[in-house]
Amino acid sequence: MAGHLQPIKLDSYKPLRELVCESIRQAIIDGTFSPGERLMEIQLADEMGVSRTPVREAIRKLELEGFVVMIPRRGTYVADISIRDITEIYEIRTCLDELAAGLAAERITDEELETLNRLLVEFGQYINAGDMEKIVEVDTAFHEVLYMASRNDRLHSIINNLREQVTSIRGRSMSYPGRLTETMDEHRALVDSIAARDVERAQNAARIHIENAEHTLMKSINPVT
Amino acid sequence: MAGHLQPIKLDSYKPLRELVCESIRQAIIDGTFSPGERLMEIQLADEMGVSRTPVREAIRKLELEGFVVMIPRRGTYVADISIRDITEIYEIRTCLDELAAGLAAERITDEELETLNRLLVEFGQYINAGDMEKIVEVDTAFHEVLYMASRNDRLHSIINNLREQVTSIRGRSMSYPGRLTETMDEHRALVDSIAARDVERAQNAARIHIENAEHTLMKSINPVT
DNA sequence: CAATCTAAAATTGTATACAGTATTATTTTA
């Protein structure tokens, strides 16, 4: 394995299984666990200083979320993301992000719009500063506000789950030449159309954004095709 | 509680947690457990003749699927479906079913098309016979083939999950006067457009079908509005 | 009689123990 798991801290009042789940998920997303790697319950439990019980329950959750694959009586493996997976995920996201953008155009508050605009400005500043960590942070916050504005919690969490499933490889897409400024332009178009309460234009902007993100991701994985 | 849980049979080679999960899910769907009812681990375990461990893991899964709500240290409750939930679910389904239909129009095989047509005929026969159980069975099979034909497993399972979340109340919609023949007409239009490989028409047919299903469901819940 | 405090019971959260199965290593045999 590439790095180490985060130690489990007990100060919060979340059940252990939640903390364990977040820790393992983070380790998968940031590459501490490689795709295909086997995850063994005792080893994970020891490493985090807990028993197998919360580890098992965490793994069950990660399976539902698509981060690991379980084979009965054989063990758990970190899910390996394939070209096919990316195609599937973006087929769905194109459609759901379009929906979310359209709903947001109808339901967003002025305060939220202000937040989006502020985040856009910050995004540009961090691009100029070349601060990758902050860029990711602001990008996440931007989408969070947007999905929240759709006023559909299920939609929000489905999209978040799909987003997370490609997070481990999204870094490449982000660092693709010119993609960041493209992203900002697309976000700007999206916010503007939402601010104009133009549902159709918002949907279009969302569709274009997701399609471009997919194309860049594909190119960054396989530059030939 | 309204009825009784299915006894757990050990002949298959599925882990207990899976059998337990299916049993509880079924009990929620068919009304054995009412919305808001508290589910206690020991009680469930005793009733099914297993220990708490597989019951706990089953409940974790049902939580992710949206069938139960867990409050840490307080217990698990059968999820109560609200008008708002239905609105959320159908907002998403309208969009995803449209996607699935479009993809199916591009990717379906002739064998699958034949199966759909056969199921349509059966559907009509069971409507005439008034065999509600068979109607539900054929309807489920119909959608299963359709979603399978989209060649997108994630899409398939997301839609299935959303479908299941309203299954417990869908019976009412099914028994709404005239809805069954309407359903069949809509299915027919859908199959025809898919058979014609007409993506746009298929998407339209799917959208109409879902929107009508939602309207009927809403009317059957609250006839006034 | 109502309200509050206290103690008991019940339930969830976590840890550990045991059983069954799959994998690996070793030995045996051709």
Place this chain on the structure above:
DNA sequence: TAAAATAATACTGTATACAATTTTAGATTG
């Protein structure tokens, strides 16, 4: 030496035990 059989090991699946917390019931007090 290679293949097959067998034993040893390791891991998952399930059950049980213990700890911590919440709920309930009862007692006490105003």
